[in-house]
Amino acid sequence: MVALLTALALVSAGLAAYFVEIRRVDGQIRQEISQELGQFETLAARGVDPLTNVAFADVDSLLSSAMTRNQPAAHERIIAFFSDGERRFLGRRDTALFSSLEFTDAVERLRTxxxxxxxxATSGRYVISVRPVLDGQGRSAAFVVAWNVTAQRAEIRSMILTYGAVALGSWLVITLVAWLIAGRLLRPVRSLRATAQQIADSGDLGRRIDVTGRDDLTDLTETVNEMLDRLEGAFASQRELLDDAGHELRTPLTVLRGHLELLDAHDADEVTATRALLLDEVDRMSLLVDDLLVLAKARRPDFVRPGDVDASALVAGLLEKCRALGDRAWVLDAAPPDGTVVRLDPHRVTQAMLQLAENAVRHTVDGATIALGCEVGPETVTLWVRDAGPGVAPEDRTVVFERFQRGTRSRGDGFGLGLSIVTAIAEAHGGSLSLDPYRPGAGATFRLRMPRTPPTGPAQ
Known part of the structure; x- marks a missing residue:
């Protein structure tokens, strides 16, 4: 395409230059002929020889004086036809023109x-202009200017041929350079296409495109690699979620099926007991599905909807809501001054903090202390839940953050998705969830750190 456009541009430029030059040359020829005739007519109108200051005796003396005063151009011929039939010329001898019957006939036709x-003529095309001259004695003569248009235009054709040779060489160089540059620039695009095709054929999202150079295509390659990283992580997370969900749902479904198969419909007591058990399993599955839906929505752009929130009012409201979770000594560790505004999604943050508080209730006894706190810095908002339970064992510190994983000291019948949900909420705000270092007998402190102004767009 580049070669075609370049060739078209060069040809168009050559043709345009040719026709413009032709028009210029034709105009120049007309101007030169008009100038020669004008000078002759001026001389004839004065009627005096400039060299002798004597009046011309006849038309022949006028023509002789005019011939001595002119110097024709390269392709110009000046011919004087005297009254006695004699013919003189200025310029190069042009036998082909002078012997041409068409030229002779034209002069005779225009002589009067x-x-x-x-x-x-055989030497080319000529433009001739004839000015007849008559005197009082009835003698006639003619002043003729002839211009070889073909020879004049031949110089233009020679120039165009030179331009064509130069343009052809330039086109070859431009095409070669463009081909080399395009090959280098499009190499990442071809690699991108090949990688995309291989991924489509094999389903392997682990392939990446080699990054070379420092240009826009390099940026595109890096962006595509980052996109593949996110896609690979998303698909891996999805597969893990589906595998774990299938594994977790299989147990309650097996329980439901087993009890239904063994149920004696005629035994009212057994029906009542089985109904209570099945409803309990259905409730557990509903909770699991709700948690899975939250995790599935975590990467959607509208998962969190940040707004301006009074941090002090938020943490005070959280403390009041937590009191309904259990009979504990609920205290407030710290709170920012009234009117401290942060930008976050209050509903999701409340969901995360209540999940952490519920976990703390599960791992503490009645009357134990559970504390909430909030600290707002110039760029970061930190909320935490601190309990007085046994704490998270060192071997469980990474396990508890994984989906469907529970620590060795876990209590209750949860699915191990609580901290995964809290982590998803933190990451959607551009933040993170962390656990303070383990100290025997000091309980556990989970901290939710988020930027004071979350980034735009969904967190990746």
């Missing part, structure tokens, strides 16, 4: 009336 004609 004057005018311009175009004649063809």
């Amino acid at each position: 009336t004057g005018g311009t004609a175009v004649v063809e």
